[in-house]
Amino acid sequence: MISRQVEELQEAMEGTLGKGRFHHTVGVAYTAAALAMVYEVDIENALIAGMLHDCGKLMSSQEMGSFCAEHSIEMNEIEKKNPGLLHGKIGAYIAKEKYGVKNEDVLNAITYHTTGRPAMSALEKIVFIADYIEPNREEIPDLAQIRKLSFEKIDKCLRKILKNTLSYLNTKNLAIDPMTQKTYEYYKKRVKKEEIE
Numbered sequence: 001m002i003s004r005q006v007e008e009l010q011e012a013m014e015g016t017l018g019k020g021r022f023h024h025t026v027g028v029a030y031t032a033a034a035l036a037m038v039y040e041v042d043i044e045n046a047l048i049a050g051m052l053h054d055c056g057k058l059m060s061s062q063e064m065g066s067f068c069a070e071h072s073i074e075m076n077e078i079e080k081k082n083p084g085l086l087h088g089k090i091g092a093y094i095a096k097e098k099y100g101v102k103n104e105d106v107l108n109a110i111t112y113h114t115t116g117r118p119a120m121s122a123l124e125k126i127v128f129i130a131d132y133i134e135p136n137r138e139e140i141p142d143l144a145q146i147r148k149l150s151f152e153k154i155d156k157c158l159r160k161i162l163k164n165t166l167s168y169l170n171t172k173n174l175a176i177d178p179m180t181q182k183t184y185e186y187y188k189k190r191v192k193k194e195e196i197e
């Protein structure tokens, strides 16, 4: 059963996000819940993290920079150059301060949903993947294969998503957060190790 908290968060997101982003958000929340069933993660936490993952996206790049400065949220050089990357950190701040989320794993899943990070928790992996594969996503290379893989071999799926994301980002003229490359290297090694064992 969907909790009152999840219901309220969904209503709050419907009232604040644009229609497209709201549909994406609900897609992420329920895809994260389905992955949580497979990987034995708390379903409620997956729904909450999914519902709130983009709640930090309601501002312009300039506003993101000022928001972080005002609320003492640390910004690295890449984030200063490409403030859109800050929406994860800002989202986690809003999730905690406005929506009362206390669970650190949920807050980390929101913080790292765009870049990932090495050695992610199961919930962090699930939200990162759900953001990429949810049903409203279109026109991503190998998406059908990645969707299938996400329910079968989670680290292999992460490796594939990170590789595709890096290829895609290299075609764009923007500052790439090196965390994505680090995360890719980490999961490449991990999958290799799993294959040997």
Ligand SMILES: Nc1ncnc2c1ncn2[C@@H]1O[C@H](COP(=O)(O)OP(=O)(O)O)[C@@H](O)[C@H]1O
Pocket (backbone or CB within 6 Å): 024, 053, 054, 057, 082, 084, 085, 113, 114, 115, 131, 165, 169, 174, 175, 176, 177, 178, 179, 180, 181
């Ligand atoms: N390492 C990175 N460096 C710079 N931009 C990135 C990086 N990873 C993802 N992005 C870009 O950040 C934007 C937001 O991504 P994401 O948070 O996954 O989207 P969503 O709004 O669907 O949650 C996308 O345009 C994506 O291509």
